[in-house]
Amino acid sequence: MKSFVLTGIKSMELREVPAPEIKSSDDVLLKIAAVGVCGSDIHYYNDGKIGSQVVKYPFAVGHECAGIVEAVGSGVRGLAPGTLVAIEPAMSCRQCDQCRSGRPHTCRRLRFLGCPGQAEGCLSEYIVMPQECCFPIKLTAEQGALSEPLAIGLYAARKALPLKGANIAILGCGPIGLSVMLCARVMGAGRIFVTDPIPERLQVAAKNGADRSGNPETQDIVADIAAQKPLLLDAVFECCGKQSAVDQAIELIKPGGKLLLVGIPETDRVSMLIDKTRRKEISVLNVRRQCECLHSTLALMSSGMLNADFMITHRFRFEQTREAFELVAGYADGVVKAMIDFAV
Amino acid sequence: MDIQKLFAERIGGATFGLTEQLYKFEKIKRAKAAARQEHPGVELLDFGVGEPDQMAPVQIRRALKKAVDDPANRGYADNGLKEFKVAAAKYLQDFFGVTGINPDTEINHSIGSKPALAILPLCFVNPGDVALVTVPGYPVLATHTKYLGGQVVKVPLRLENGYLPDLKSIDPEIAKRAKIFYVNYPNNPTGAAATERFFDELIAFALENNILIVQDAAYATLVYREKPISILGRPGGKEAAVELHSMSKSYNMTGWRLGFVAGSEKAVKAYAEVKDNVDSGQFKAIQIAACAGIADKSMSDKITRHYQGRLKKMVKCLRSVGFKAEMPGGTFYLYVPAPKGAGGVEFDSAEAAADHLIRKHLVSTVPWDDVSPSLRFSATFESSGAKDDERVVAELQARLTQAGLRF
Numbered sequence: 001m002k003s004f005v006l007t008g009i010k011s012m013e014l015r016e017v018p019a020p021e022i023k024s025s026d027d028v029l030l031k032i033a034a035v036g037v038c039g040s041d042i043h044y045y046n047d048g049k050i051g052s053q054v055v056k057y058p059f060a061v062g063h064e065c066a067g068i069v070e071a072v073g074s075g076v077r078g079l080a081p082g083t084l085v086a087i088e089p090a091m092s093c094r095q096c097d098q099c100r101s102g103r104p105h106t107c108r109r110l111r112f113l114g115c116p117g118q119a120e121g122c123l124s125e126y127i128v129m130p131q132e133c134c135f136p137i138k139l140t141a142e143q144g145a146l147s148e149p150l151a152i153g154l155y156a157a158r159k160a161l162p163l164k165g166a167n168i169a170i171l172g173c174g175p176i177g178l179s180v181m182l183c184a185r186v187m188g189a190g191r192i193f194v195t196d197p198i199p200e201r202l203q204v205a206a207k208n209g210a211d212r213s214g215n216p217e218t219q220d221i222v223a224d225i226a227a228q229k230p231l232l233l234d235a236v237f238e239c240c241g242k243q244s245a246v247d248q249a250i251e252l253i254k255p256g257g258k259l260l261l262v263g264i265p266e267t268d269r270v271s272m273l274i275d276k277t278r279r280k281e282i283s284v285l286n287v288r289r290q291c292e293c294l295h296s297t298l299a300l301m302s303s304g305m306l307n308a309d310f311m312i313t314h315r316f317r318f319e320q321t322r323e324a325f326e327l328v329a330g331y332a333d334g335v336v337k338a339m340i341d342f343a344v
Numbered sequence: 345m346d347i348q349k350l351f352a353e354r355i356g357g358a359t360f361g362l363t364e365q366l367y368k369f370e371k372i373k374r375a376k377a378a379a380r381q382e383h384p385g386v387e388l389l390d391f392g393v394g395e396p397d398q399m400a401p402v403q404i405r406r407a408l409k410k411a412v413d414d415p416a417n418r419g420y421a422d423n424g425l426k427e428f429k430v431a432a433a434k435y436l437q438d439f440f441g442v443t444g445i446n447p448d449t450e451i452n453h454s455i456g457s458k459p460a461l462a463i464l465p466l467c468f469v470n471p472g473d474v475a476l477v478t479v480p481g482y483p484v485l486a487t488h489t490k491y492l493g494g495q496v497v498k499v500p501l502r503l504e505n506g507y508l509p510d511l512k513s514i515d516p517e518i519a520k521r522a523k524i525f526y527v528n529y530p531n532n533p534t535g536a537a538a539t540e541r542f543f544d545e546l547i548a549f550a551l552e553n554n555i556l557i558v559q560d561a562a563y564a565t566l567v568y569r570e571k572p573i574s575i576l577g578r579p580g581g582k583e584a585a586v587e588l589h590s591m592s593k594s595y596n597m598t599g600w601r602l603g604f605v606a607g608s609e610k611a612v613k614a615y616a617e618v619k620d621n622v623d624s625g626q627f628k629a630i631q632i633a634a635c636a637g638i639a640d641k642s643m644s645d646k647i648t649r650h651y652q653g654r655l656k657k658m659v660k661c662l663r664s665v666g667f668k669a670e671m672p673g674g675t676f677y678l679y680v681p682a683p684k685g686a687g688g689v690e691f692d693s694a695e696a697a698a699d700h701l702i703r704k705h706l707v708s709t710v711p712w713d714d715v716s717p718s719l720r721f722s723a724t725f726e727s728s729g730a731k732d733d734e735r736v737v738a739e740l741q742a743r744l745t746q747a748g749l750r751f
C-alpha cells in the first residue's frame with residue numbers, strides 16, 4: 001500500500017510499504033477515507049519531535065481520521081465491512097492503573113496513532129485499529145476526522161465547568177481553539193473572547209460563535225478584554241502554546257478562575273508570574289488530548305449541535321499531502337484545517 | 345475501622361456529627377417536649393404541623409385495599425404506571441385547564457415531591473452551577489444543589505411584593521449562570537398564590553436566560569381567591585418548566601408518598617433517567633388508588649374547604665391579638681410578621697418568639713428568619729371536628745391575649 005512518511009526535517013515522501021494485517025481477534029482493518037492535518041503533525045514535520053517524542057525516520061504521522069471497515073478479526077461484532085467509522089487514535093491497554101481509574105488517555109502503555117515509538121500514523125491507505133477505537137458514524141468522512149480535535153475541545157470545556165454564563169477567552173483560534181469555542185458555546189458559555197495573530201482565523205472565529213476577537217500582535221488584548229469585563233474571566237484556554245499567551249491568561253483570569261493549558265508549547269519550559277497566579281488562586285489545568293469524549297462529540301455532531309464543517313478551509317488529495325503540510329506549517333492562505341480526502 | 349474518616353465533605357467530612365448545631369425543627373421538637381414536661385395536663389396547641397390532620401378520602405383508601413390484593417400490582421413499578429400518567433394528565437386538564445400534555449413523555453411519577461426535588465439537581469447541576477431558590481422556602485432542592493457542589497443563590501420573598509420573587513432584582517450575571525429556578529406556588533410558608541401574570545414573567549425570564557423552572561405545586565389545589573393555576577398552562581410554560589404535583593396535601597396522602605413531575609419533555613426524560621437509578625417506583629397499588637382521587641375534584645374541593653374555614657377563623661383570631669394576618673391565597677399556612685416581644689421579654693428573632701410561645705403558652709408555630717422574622721401558623725391543628733375547631737382557635741386567642749404580644 002501507499003504511505004506518506006516523514007523522511008527528515010520538513011521532508012516527506014510517498015512510499016510503497018507493506019499493508020497492515022489483522023493480527024488480533026479484535027483488530028479492524030480500515031481503508032482510510034479522510035485525514036485532518038493536525039498542529040502536532042506539523043511539529044513532527046518541522047522539528048522531528050514534540051518534547052521527548054522524537055521521530056525515527058521513516059515514519060508516518062497523522063491521527064485525525066475516518067475510515068471504512070475493510071475486514072475484521074474473529075472477535076469483532078457489529079462492525080460490518082463497508083461501515084464508515086471515526087477513529088479514536090489512542091489505543092490504551094485497559095489494564096494499567098490509569099486505565100482502571102478512568103484515565104485511558106494517560107495509559108502507561110499508550111499507543112497513539114502517528115506518535116513516534118508508539119504506532120504508525122494514518123497517512124496511509126490502510127491501518128489496523130482495535131474495535132474499541134472504531135466508532136460507526138452517519139456523518140461524512142471529513143466530519144469523522146474532525147471529531148478528533150472537537151473531542152479535545154469538548155474535554156477542555158468539560159474541565160472548565162461550570163460554563164453556563166461563564167465569560168471565557170480562547171487564546172489561539174486554530175482548529176483546537178475553535179473546537180474549544182464551539183464546545184464551550186454548546187455548554188452555555190456567556191461571552192467568548194478569542195485572540196489570534198492571523199486575521200483570517202479571527203474572522204472565522206467571529207463568524208462562528210466568538211463574541212469579540214483581538215489580535216495580540218497589533219492590540220493590547222488584555223486591556224481590551226478587561227475593559228469589557230472588569231471583573232475578568234472565569235476561564236482562559238491557552239490554545240497556541242506560547243509564553244505570551246500564558247502571560248496574558250494570568251492577567252485575564254479572575255480570582256478563583258481557571259487556566260487551561262491546551263496548546264503544545266514551542267519550548268521545553270513555560271513560566272508563570274507566580275505572584276498573580278498565587279494571589280488570584282488560579283487553577284492551572286493541563287489538558288492532555290481528550291478522555292472518553294469522542295462518543296459525546298459524535299453525538300453532538302449527529303444532533304447538529306456541533307457543526308465544525310467551516311473549519312475545513314483547504315482540501316487535498318492523498319498524493320498532495322506534502323502540499324497540505326507545507327500550507328499548514330506556513331499558516332498560509334488563512335488555513336484553519338487542511339483535510340486530506342482519500343476518495344477524491 | 346474508622347467511619348469518621350470516611351464521610352463525604354458534603355455532609356461535613358470528618359467533622360460530621362461532631363458539631364452541636366441544632367436545626368430549627370429539632371429545636372421546636374425539644375421545646376415542645378420541655379413545655380409538656382413543665383406543664384403536664386395542659387393541651388399543646390400545635391399550629392406548627394406541616395401535614396394534613398385528616399385521613400385520605402375513603403374512596404382512595406377503598407381503591408388501595410382493592411389494589412393491594414391484585415397480584416398484578418406486586419412487582420416493581422419502575423418509572424410508573426401508564427394509568428397514573430394518564431390520570432395525571434387528565435388531572436392537569438380538569439383541575440388547571442392544562443391541555444396537550446403527553447402522559448408518555450411529559451409526565452413521570454415520583455415517590456412524593458421530596459425525592460423529585462433531590463433528583464432534579466442530579467439532572468442539571470454540575471459543580472459550580474447556579475440554582476436560584478426562593479426563600480423562605482422548602483430547602484430540599486437547595487440542599488442537594490449544595491451536595492453536588494452547586495451554588496445556591498437565594499431570591500427573597502417579601503411581603504411588599506406579595507411574596508413573589510422580584511425578578512428584576514436578580515443580578516443579570518447570576519441569571520445567565522443559573523440553570524434551575526426553584527419556586528413553590530402556592531407557597532410554603534407564605535401562603536402566597538401565583539398569578540398568571542407572575543408565571544408569564546417568570547417564563548419570560550427563564551426563556552431569556554435559559555433556565556429551567558422547577559415549580560413545586562405541592563399545594564396546587566389549595567387556593568382560596570382565584571381558580572387553581574398551573575405554570576404548564578401558560579404560554580411557554582411547558583418549554584421552560586417542570587411542575588411537581590403531589591397527592592400529599594391535596595388528597596391528605598402525605599405518608600403515601602406519591603406525586604408526579606410534568607412539563608418539558610427533555611427535563612422529564614432526564615428526571616426519569618436518574619430516577620430509574622435512584623428508586624424502583626412507588627407501589628403500584630398506591631398509584632392506582634391515587635387515580636381514584638385525582639379523577640374526582642369533589643374530594644380535593646372538600647379538603648380545600650376544610651382548610652379555608654379554619655384559616656378564616658385563624659385570621660380573625662390572630663388579628664384580634666395584633667398580628668397583621670391576611671387570608672392567604674393558598675396552602676394551609678398563615679404567615680405573619682413575628683411579634684417583637686411579649687410581656688417583659690424582647691424577641692431578637694422569630695425563632696425566639698416561637699420558642700417563647702411554646703415554652704410559656706404551649707402554642708407551637710414554625711419561625712422563619714430568612715428574610716424578615718415571621719411565624720407560620722398551620723391550619724392542620726388537631727381537633728375532634730368542626731365544632732372543636734372553634735374551641736381550639738378560641739383557646740389560641742385566649743393564650744395569645746394572655747401572652748401580651750408586642751409588634
